[in-house]
Amino acid sequence: DAKTTQPTSMDCAEGRAANLPCNHSTISGNEYVYWYRQIHSQGPQYIIHGLKNNETNEMASLIITEDRKSSTLILPHATLRDTAVYYCIVPRPRNYGQNFVFGPGTRLSVLP
Amino acid sequence: SQTIHQWPATLVQPVGSPLSLECTVEGTSNPNLYWYRQAAGRGLQLLFYSVGIGQISSEVPQNLSASRPQDRQFILSSKKLLLSDSGFYLCAQGRAYEQYFGPGTRLTVT
Numbered sequence: 001d002a003k004t005t006q007p008t009s010m011d012c013a014e015g016r017a018a019n020l021p022c023n024h025s026t027i028s029g030n031e032y033v034y035w036y037r038q039i040h041s042q043g044p045q046y047i048i049h050g051l052k053n054n055e056t057n058e059m060a061s062l063i064i065t066e067d068r069k070s071s072t073l074i075l076p077h078a079t080l081r082d083t084a085v086y087y088c089i090v091p092r093p094r095n096y097g098q099n100f101v102f103g104p105g106t107r108l109s110v111l112p
Numbered sequence: 113s114q115t116i117h118q119w120p121a122t123l124v125q126p127v128g129s130p131l132s133l134e135c136t137v138e139g140t141s142n143p144n145l146y147w148y149r150q151a152a153g154r155g156l157q158l159l160f161y162s163v164g165i166g167q168i169s170s171e172v173p174q175n176l177s178a179s180r181p182q183d184r185q186f187i188l189s190s191k192k193l194l195l196s197d198s199g200f201y202l203c204a205q206g207r208a209y210e211q212y213f214g215p216g217t218r219l220t221v222t
Contacts, residue, residue, distance in 0.1 A: 043202050043213030044156065100211055102156035
């Protein structure tokens, strides 16, 4: 699986955009970038994924650089409920589906 | 929509005792099923995955085992728990590009 590197922690003011970076310089051409988050004591929650085009859904936007070596997850208007650990994952496709390897992630604290 | 049930939600067990955690899935058929463990302050570690009834693959050697007796049932077991087995155990199901996680079981081995 491609290795990902994320900052250990970040703070964001409530109502402002939260921009979470991720480096994945060894990503292969057919590997997707996934983002999950885990609120304390809950299971991880899928946020968004993309291959090379920017993606947007009701939760967030995903910006992937042209060389695909890094990406940024954007929460446009962070709320206190967005405080969580955010995981950037690049799983290697396998015949049984994706094998998600979760690293330590980025602990995002949204401050009032 | 799919729903994943796990029980119990919390469990405290002494060292050397057996373990059985159960996961059931609703709203989908023939899912790929996964067991993860998360130690305190760490990322998730994939323990087992299953692509069908009776088909189990292990990602890491350990004293745990998994079974899939029915299409939508996944069981994590141990004959003798170790202190290092403490953690947050998550069951997930997924197809193709996404995985959906259950609420988890918090296991404390004393």
